[in-house]
Amino acid sequence: MATEIERKFLVQGTDWRTVPGARYRQGYLSTVKERVVRVRTIDDQGYLTVKGITRGATRLEFEYEIPAADATEMLDALCERPLIEKARYRVPYGGLVWEVDEFFGDNAGLVVAEVELTSEDQAFKRPAWVDQEVTGDPRYFNSNLINRPYTRWEA
């Protein structure tokens, strides 16, 4: 298990849209934080992922590739509602890769960017399209965007 240090930001404008995106559909069989079970299709690949709770800097995570037809059937018939639908763009900037997630469906209008760092104090160049930091804000966790989707947040 590697230590992941991720910082998450809101995104403004569309200048980040410099690469083609991959289409994500994902849903949850469990959103209990001690044992999250996620089903996902990325374009035409299926994945089943099990995640534990974060303890210190580590989190157990197991991911398996599964037939996309199975994943689609689980998403359509079994997963909690609503599903998360988004496009992910891997945008190179300043020697790092920013993952920009543009949400659709019940979370339409939300665009967030994440960058993975190797230490908490690592300096990095911030793209002009990066806005307010929301690292650690649970409202933006994908598992919480199901129970409280962005389009239903109060102004």
Next chain:
Amino acid sequence: MATEIERKFLVQGTDWRTVPGARYRQGYLSTVKERVVRVRTIDDQGYLTVKGITRGATRLEFEYEIPAADATEMLDALCERPLIEKARYRVPYGGLVWEVDEFFGDNAGLVVAEVELTSEDQAFKRPAWVDQEVTGDPRYFNSNLINRPYTRWEA
């Protein structure tokens, strides 16, 4: 999806013990009946299984073989407590195969036998070691033997 008709019985004595058993350790990442997620090791094989709710005679079920080390780590660190520990014996009798589950741990003392039939009115020969029928009794569902294990049932 095949229609499964299973009848479940309590077991008396030890005359059923005519074949070697396989060791099962299993736990649950979700016991929500609409989306059960089960982790299992059978001897040295690992499995991750997703099951939907039974609607009429059908139930969605997806099973994946996973590394036994992953399954063991999920069982030890992530699954709901207690785990289900049992030995399963596949006992041939009267042209059918009876699956006898002998439970250990928090369910020690419980032994049940299941037989799979192809129709609800299929006649079958009942072994002498088969006792009371408990088909459909939710107390005996493996997913319920976690929250209410057999050793804690009231007499």
